[in-house]
Every structure is written in C-alpha cells, then in structure tokens.
Amino acid sequence: MASIKFFRNLTQERIVFGLALAVFIACAFTLNGFLATDNLIAIVRSVSVLGILAVGMGIVIIGRGIDLSAVAIMAMSVAWYLQMLQSGVPGGQALALTLAGVVAIGLINGFMVAYADVPAIFATLASGAFVYGFCRSQLVHQDATPVPQGNWIEGLEQIPDWFDQAVHIPLAAIPVEVFFFSSFAFVAFLFLRFTKWGHYVYLMGDNFMAARNMGIPVRPMTVLRYVISALIAFSAGILTAASLHSINVRVVNSTLLYDVILVVVIGGIGLSGGKGGMRNVIVGALLIGIMLNGMTIIDIPNIYQNLIKATILLVAIVVDSLVNPRDEQTAQQGDI
Amino acid sequence: MKLKRMLAAIALVLLGALAVNTVATAADDVGTQDPGAKPYAEALKGKRVVLIPMAMGFDLAQGWAAYLKHEVENWGGVFETRDPNWDVNAHAQAITDVISGAQKPDVLVIHSPDLNSFSKLLKKAQKEGIYVVLIDNPMNFPADAFVGSNWYHLGELEAEAAVKACEGKSKQIGLVQGDAANASSIYQYNGIMNVLKQHPDFKVVAEPFSNWDPTTSRNVTTTMLQQNPDICAVIDFWDGDATGASAAIKDAGKTDQVALVTTGGGETVDCKALEDGTFYAVVMTELAGQSRDMNAIIKFLLQSGVKPGTSTTYIYTLEKATTKADLKPTSCWDLKSLQAGAF
Numbered sequence: 001m002a003s004i005k006f007f008r009n010l011t012q013e014r015i016v017f018g019l020a021l022a023v024f025i026a027c028a029f030t031l032n033g034f035l036a037t038d039n040l041i042a043i044v045r046s047v048s049v050l051g052i053l054a055v056g057m058g059i060v061i062i063g064r065g066i067d068l069s070a071v072a073i074m075a076m077s078v079a080w081y082l083q084m085l086q087s088g089v090p091g092g093q094a095l096a097l098t099l100a101g102v103v104a105i106g107l108i109n110g111f112m113v114a115y116a117d118v119p120a121i122f123a124t125l126a127s128g129a130f131v132y133g134f135c136r137s138q139l140v141h142q143d144a145t146p147v148p149q150g151n152w153i154e155g156l157e158q159i160p161d162w163f164d165q166a167v168h169i170p171l172a173a174i175p176v177e178v179f180f181f182s183s184f185a186f187v188a189f190l191f192l193r194f195t196k197w198g199h200y201v202y203l204m205g206d207n208f209m210a211a212r213n214m215g216i217p218v219r220p221m222t223v224l225r226y227v228i229s230a231l232i233a234f235s236a237g238i239l240t241a242a243s244l245h246s247i248n249v250r251v252v253n254s255t256l257l258y259d260v261i262l263v264v265v266i267g268g269i270g271l272s273g274g275k276g277g278m279r280n281v282i283v284g285a286l287l288i289g290i291m292l293n294g295m296t297i298i299d300i301p302n303i304y305q306n307l308i309k310a311t312i313l314l315v316a317i318v319v320d321s322l323v324n325p326r327d328e329q330t331a332q333q334g335d336i
Numbered sequence: 337m338k339l340k341r342m343l344a345a346i347a348l349v350l351l352g353a354l355a356v357n358t359v360a361t362a363a364d365d366v367g368t369q370d371p372g373a374k375p376y377a378e379a380l381k382g383k384r385v386v387l388i389p390m391a392m393g394f395d396l397a398q399g400w401a402a403y404l405k406h407e408v409e410n411w412g413g414v415f416e417t418r419d420p421n422w423d424v425n426a427h428a429q430a431i432t433d434v435i436s437g438a439q440k441p442d443v444l445v446i447h448s449p450d451l452n453s454f455s456k457l458l459k460k461a462q463k464e465g466i467y468v469v470l471i472d473n474p475m476n477f478p479a480d481a482f483v484g485s486n487w488y489h490l491g492e493l494e495a496e497a498a499v500k501a502c503e504g505k506s507k508q509i510g511l512v513q514g515d516a517a518n519a520s521s522i523y524q525y526n527g528i529m530n531v532l533k534q535h536p537d538f539k540v541v542a543e544p545f546s547n548w549d550p551t552t553s554r555n556v557t558t559t560m561l562q563q564n565p566d567i568c569a570v571i572d573f574w575d576g577d578a579t580g581a582s583a584a585i586k587d588a589g590k591t592d593q594v595a596l597v598t599t600g601g602g603e604t605v606d607c608k609a610l611e612d613g614t615f616y617a618v619v620m621t622e623l624a625g626q627s628r629d630m631n632a633i634i635k636f637l638l639q640s641g642v643k644p645g646t647s648t649t650y651i652y653t654l655e656k657a658t659t660k661a662d663l664k665p666t667s668c669w670d671l672k673s674l675q676a677g678a679f
C-alpha cells in the first residue's frame with residue numbers, strides 16, 4: 001500500500017525537484033567552487049531570462065496552448081526599439097511604437113488561435129517566422145544592435161539605490177535579473193492563483209468545452225494569454241539588452257525557444273494543459289541552471305550539452321505522458 | 337577617256353593620302369595609347385560577381401559587400417549578394433541556385449561556415465567555368481583563391497597580447513572558443529596553443545565554447561572566472577560574442593584584473609570597446625585592404641585565362657593586435673559612412 005501511495009505522489013514536479021537536488025548534491029561534492037555564493041547566484045542569473053520567458057510560456061501552456069513566437073518577439077521587438085533610438089526617433093515614441101507592435105503580435109496570435117481555430121503550434125510558428133523575417137528585412141539593419149549610451153536600459157543593470165533603501169534589504173548583491181525573474185514568477189503566481197482570470201486559465205486548459213459551456217469567455221481569455229506572453233517576451237528582451245548592452249537577433253535561430261519549452265515541460269507543466277504553476281517553472285529553470293553550470297565547469301563541449309539537454313527533455317516528455325495520460329474525454333484534434 | 341583618267345588619278349591620290357594618314361595614326365596609337373586598357377575592359381565588362389557570406393547582417397559582410405559593389409560596378413561588372421542568414425542549408429541552396437540559374441556568375445565569392453560543407457557544390461561551380469574565391473574562412477577545398485585572415489597567425493597574435501597583459505600576474509588564461517567545426521575557431525585555437533607552448537609557465541584553465549552566442553559567452557565566462565579567480569586574460573574568439581564575456585568580467589568586478597582579448601571586423605564598435613577598456617586588445621581585420629585583395633584577385637582571375645579549378649592562391653591579410661595604446665583615429669572603419677559611399 002505504502003509503495004502505491006508513494007508512486008501516486010510521484011508527480012513530475014517532484015521527480016524533477018529530486019533530480020535537481022541529486023544533481024546539485026553531486027555537483028557540490030565533486031566540483032570545486034560549485035557551492036560558492038557567487039556561483040550559486042550565477043546559476044540563478046544564467047537562467048533568469050530563460051525563466052522569465054518560461055513564465056510567459058507557462059501561462060500559455062497551462063491554458064492549453066503554446067507560443068513558439070516568444071523568442072522572435074523578444075529579440076525583434078527590442079532590436080527594433082534600439083534601432084529606432086539609433087536613428088533618432090524620440091525615446092517615448094519609439095517605446096510606444098514597440099509596445100504597440102508587441103501587443104499587436106500577441107493579439108494576432110490570440111485571434112488566430114481563438115477565432116480562426118488555427119492550432120496554436122502552427123499559428124505561433126508562422127507568426128514567429130513572420131516577425132523575424134519582417135523586422136530583420138524591413139526594420140533592423142544588422143544582427144547586433146547596441147544600446148545607446150545613457151539609455152534607461154543601461155540603468156537596469158543594477159538595482160537602484162533608492163529602491164534598495166526603500167525596502168531595507170541589501171538587494172544590491174543580487175543581480176537584477178534574478179530580482180526580475182522572481183518578480184515575474186511571483187506576479188504570475190498571484191495572477192494564476194488569486195484572480196478569476198487565473199482560474200479561467202486552468203479551467204480552459206483542463207477542459208476547454210466544459211469551460212466554454214460554463215460561460216467562461218474562452219476566446220477573449222485565449223487572446224489575453226498570448227498578449228501576456230508577448231509582453232513578457234518583450235521584458236525578457238529588454239533585460240537581455242541591459243545585461244549585454246546590445247541585442248543580437250541571431251538568438252532567434254538558437255536553441256533558446258526549445259530551452260524555454262524544456263524548462264516548462266521538465267518542471268512539470270503538462271503540455272496538455274490545466275496543470276502546474278509557477279513553482280514548476282522555477283524548479284525546471286533551476287535544474288537546467290545547475291546542469292548548465294556543472295557542464296561548463298567540467299568543460300563539456302556545446303554539442304554534448306545539447307545532447308544531454310535533449311535527452312532530459314525526451315525523458316521528461318515520456319514521464320509526462322505516463323504521469324499525465326491524455327484524457328480521452330477532453331483530448332481533441334489539434335492539441336499539441 | 338580623259339575624264340576617266342582624271343577620276344582615277346584623283347582616286348589614287350585620295351587613297352594614298354588615306355593610307356599615309358592611317359599609317360601615321362597607327363604609329364601614333366602605339367606611342368600614346370595604353371595597350372592594357374582595351375583587353376582589361378573586354379575581359380571584365382559585364383562579368384558577374386556574386387558574394388554569398390554566412391549572413392549579410394554583420395559588420396564584415398556589409399563592409400565587404402560595400403567595397404566590392406563599389407569596385408565591381410566601377411570596372412563594368414555586375415555585383416550581387418545572397419543572404420543565407422547563418423543557415424548552412426540556406427547557404428548551400430543559395431550556391432546551388434546561383435550556379436544552376438540562367439545567369440551564371442563568373443566569380444563566386446564564398447564565406448564558408450566550416451571546412452567541408454560546400455566542397456562538392458564548389459567543385460561543380462568550377463566545372464561550370466566559375467571561379468571560386470573563398471574569403472575569411474578557409475576550407476579543405478582547392479578554391480581558385482583564398483582571401484582572408486591567417487587564423488593560425490591571428491591566434492598567435494591574440495596569445496601574445498594575452499601573455500603581455502598577464503605580465504606580473506597569475507599566468508592563467510581562459511579561452512571562449514567559437515565552435516568545433518569552423519576553421520576560424522580551430523586554427524585560432526592551434527595558434528594560441530603554439531604561442532603558449534613557448535611560455536610553459538602559462539596555463540589554459542578553461543576552454544568552453546560559446547557557439548558564437550553572447551549570452552552563452554557570458555554564462556561560461558562567469559563560471560570560468562568563479563572557478564579560476566586568478567585568471568589574468570580571457571581570449572574570446574569573436575567580438576560578436578565577446579560582449580558577453582566582457583559583461584561577465586564586469587559583473588565579477590574584475591575589469592582591471594582580467595584582460596579581454598578578441599578578434600573582430602574592426603568596425604567603430606571595436607575601437608569604442610578598446611577606448612572604454614571593455615577590450616584589452618583586438619586583432620582587427622583591415623577591411624579596406626582585405627576587400628581590395630579580393631577585388632584584385634577577381635580581376636586577375638578574369639584576365640588570366642586560367643581555367644577555374646586549376647590553380648590556388650592564398651592571400652592573407654596583414655593583421656596586428658591593436659590595444660588602447662596604439663589606437664589611432666583611422667584604426668577602425670565606419671559602416672554607416674561606408675554604406676553612404678565614403679571609401
């Protein structure tokens with residue numbers, strides 16, 4: 001009996017948390033300097049941007065969808081914004097235009113999925129490619145666009161003193177990315193857990209037809225999720241630009257998007273929707289962070305790192321489908 | 337009868353005058369006209385030159401394109417580019433399209449992503465009578481010419497700069513490599529190691545790959561600095577991702593202790609980074625000279641009568657490591673003014 005109970009409690013989140021803990025302990029014992037405070041902070045920071053993107057992706061996936069345009073939106077919106085600043089467009093105007101563009105893409109994604117009934121995976125795959133192609137050919141003239149000197153983005157590099165003093169905690173030692181990642185995760189947690197719309201996201205993810213019959217405004221809610229995801233992607237881009245003093249749109253062709261999905265799925269947010277929360281995103285991000293850090297310390301070449309990540313994603317997906325079997329009643333064609 | 341004779345006489349006189357005149361002009365020609373101008377113009381007129389770099393979206397490619405366009409169009413040729421945008425498949429596709437298209441180019445200028453990928457395609461191009469000029473990244477393929485950096489020597493220059501920066505410090509060096517397939521990364525590494533062999537007290541403490549991505553470069557450099565707090569120099573294999581390494585060094589508060597050495601296109605961003613201390617040394621590509629070399633070898637091939645695929649010429653660009661101390665107003669080139677037509 002006890003063993004059955006144990007297996008029933010073995011949710012994917014717990015498996016991953018256990019795994020993360022195991023990897024952590026193994027690294028702590030075998031790798032010199034792994035446990036140093038600076039290294040631990042670096043681990044969290046290295047996954048912050050990834051984590052923020054995963055917060056947006058998490059919200060979309062919980063409501064049974066997926067946003068493959070997130071990384072394109074992240075890079076292209078910020079590149080366009082910086083490009084406008086370079087060519088002398090006033091800051092406020094440039095920001096307003098960029099935000100309008102970001103919201104527009106979110107709306108288009110949402111409308112395609114909610115009203116035109118295009119499967120999310122295709123709609124966002126196409127819109128992501130469109131955003132990249134359009135911006136790269138029409139709006140952004142080179143891969144890397146630097147942040148102009150004295151721009152407010154540079155100020156994001158560090159938590160400002162006034163804020164530090166206002167909250168009476170010495171935050172200056174914490175990298176600003178970590179601070180943002182926790183804030184985004186916390187706000188998303190409050191949204192999902194304590195607001196009506198947050199509950200709608202779960203209900204829609206769990207059983208879309210039932211949610212619709214209940215009278216939940218499923219279509220506007222779907223649109224809302226994609227707009228939120230686009231805005232979070234933009235924020236992640238701004239943060240990237242703050243830390244590197246430039247944005248490089250080559251990131252769209254990198255494995256970042258898959259890493260985001262990796263974090264979400266590995267953390268235990270089922271791809272079939274309705275399950276999981278921000279805790280899963282944090283656990284997933286931590287496991288990836290610890291692994292990447294460990295692999296860098298042992299000097300594993302990039303291609304092997306990708307292989308290891310891919311293997312873990314495969315295992316996570318298999319475990320996901322075993323632990324969260326598809327619900328015959330609610331599964332439908334076009335599900336991802 | 338009389339009239340006939342008179343007409344004949346006049347005709348004879350006219351003819352004679354004409355003949356004398358022609359001979360005189362001909363003699364004149366030999367004396368004052370350049371014998372090269374005509375065959376030069378004939379050999380080059382209307383020749384198509386197609387540049388296919390790894391992507392058009394970065395400083396070097398845009399610089400090459402601006403120079404070559406300017407030169408080729410001025411000697412009467414046609415210049416085109418294709419943009420595979422870092423995608424090897426798209427790159428191969430672009431080459432295939434160009435060599436099997438209706439208007440075949442006469443010269444194909446290729447910036448290869450690795451040592452082998454395009455060998456077959458380029459061989460086919462040569463068979464079709466197209467000269468193949470490789471630029472920047474060498475290949476295991478006998479192209480008609482290679483113009484670009486001697487990456488091995490470039491690595492040596494970087495290592496020498498790093499060794500100099502480490503004087504009186506720990507003698508620990510960290511590398512941030514590009515990838516494991518690109519000639520520029522592999523040869524650079526070998527060059528660095530060759531110099532460090534001559535300095536046995538130096539040690540490479542870590543050599544992660546960045547995959548040419550600044551975020552990865554930042555993360556691996558952060559870890560590297562934490563594992564080896566005494567590092568005195570980091571060599572990042574490209575300025576495009578060295579921004580990440582520099583951010584990591586800054587985060588660690590080690591800007592004064594760790595010298596960042598890299599290589600780049602020599603656009604104004606490189607000079608700015610040298611000036612504000614982000615980079616300690618940059619081995620810069622002298623773009624104008626390199627592009628002129630490309631133009632010269634293209635003009636040579638088109639006039640030489642050499643059959644494509646029968647000869648190989650290497651033209652390495654002169655390079656040196658530039659530090660803040662030897663920065664001059666002319667050290668860098670400016671993409672914007674180049675594209676605006678200022679050469």
